[in-house]
Amino acid sequence: MKRFWIACGALSVLLLAGCGGGKEESAKKEEAAPAPAAAPIDEANAATVTGKVSFEGTAPKMATIDMSANPACAREHSTAQKSEEVVVNGNGTLRYVFVWVKQGVPDRQWPAGAPVELDQKGCMYAPHVIGVMTGQNIEIKNNDPTNHNIHPLPRINQEWNQSQPPKGEALIKSFPREEVMIPVKCNVHPWMRSYIGVVSHPFFAVTGEDGTFTIKGLPPGNYTIEAWHEKYGTQDLPVTVAPKESKTVDFSFKG
Numbered sequence: 001m002k003r004f005w006i007a008c009g010a011l012s013v014l015l016l017a018g019c020g021g022g023k024e025e026s027a028k029k030e031e032a033a034p035a036p037a038a039a040p041i042d043e044a045n046a047a048t049v050t051g052k053v054s055f056e057g058t059a060p061k062m063a064t065i066d067m068s069a070n071p072a073c074a075r076e077h078s079t080a081q082k083s084e085e086v087v088v089n090g091n092g093t094l095r096y097v098f099v100w101v102k103q104g105v106p107d108r109q110w111p112a113g114a115p116v117e118l119d120q121k122g123c124m125y126a127p128h129v130i131g132v133m134t135g136q137n138i139e140i141k142n143n144d145p146t147n148h149n150i151h152p153l154p155r156i157n158q159e160w161n162q163s164q165p166p167k168g169e170a171l172i173k174s175f176p177r178e179e180v181m182i183p184v185k186c187n188v189h190p191w192m193r194s195y196i197g198v199v200s201h202p203f204f205a206v207t208g209e210d211g212t213f214t215i216k217g218l219p220p221g222n223y224t225i226e227a228w229h230e231k232y233g234t235q236d237l238p239v240t241v242a243p244k245e246s247k248t249v250d251f252s253f254k255g
């Protein structure tokens with residue numbers, strides 16, 4: 001640490017600049033290290049990877065959530081809610097699997113999409129799993145007549161928590177670093193749980209009611225596709241796509 005400050009001081013003299021990581025300095029850093037040259041994305045040759053995530057075995061019984069201590073939550077439901085940790089679809093596939101291209105995507109600046117919504121409805125997060133790009137906005141809504149306190153628990157990004165009043169204004173948040181996955185909890189309602197996948201490119205998807213995923217717009221190349229599930233962990237599969245090619249990559253998790 002001492003050495004750092006000495007070096008820092010010497011540099012300050014040379015550069016006539018401070019060493020506190022001020023706004024000006026970080027702006028300079030960004031200028032000094034731009035993203036790799038942004039050749040136009042060759043959409044005409046883009047490839048697609050699709051697939052499904054099957055579930056083998058017996059689906060575990062999910063715990064019923066007891067909201068009785070929080071009438072404002074309980075009143076929002078006509079039937080008891082179950083944990084969404086494992087949701088097996090009617091067609092034997094697994095829901096809420098985050099599928100992303102883990103390796104092989106060219107290092108460049110990819111355009112981020114519109115904000116992704118994360119709602120708090122009936123004291124449940126909806127949807128249970130979302131994906132965003134680094135820097136892409138997440139619009140966090142509170143549709144409930146009660147307070148929530150949203151609290152992401154990242155290991156790489158910065159942790160924060162913020163309370164949100166009933167039907168309050170949406171919070172707009174983003175994460176600057178790639179992180180698969182960030183668990184999210186509510187400091188008020190211990191059963192509330194969601195996951196956010198943050199990826200440095202737009203090639204990711206979350207399985208829904210039919211257990212399938214589609215990743216479009218991939219440059220031709222060799223990739224590792226990873227499927228992540230909160231209970232069953234991760235699986236990686238390789239795939240090679242030629243220009244305009246569409247390939248299928250199927251995953252299977254055992255219960």
Ligand SMILES: [Cu+2]
Nearest residue numbers: 148186188189
């Ligand atoms: Cu809550």
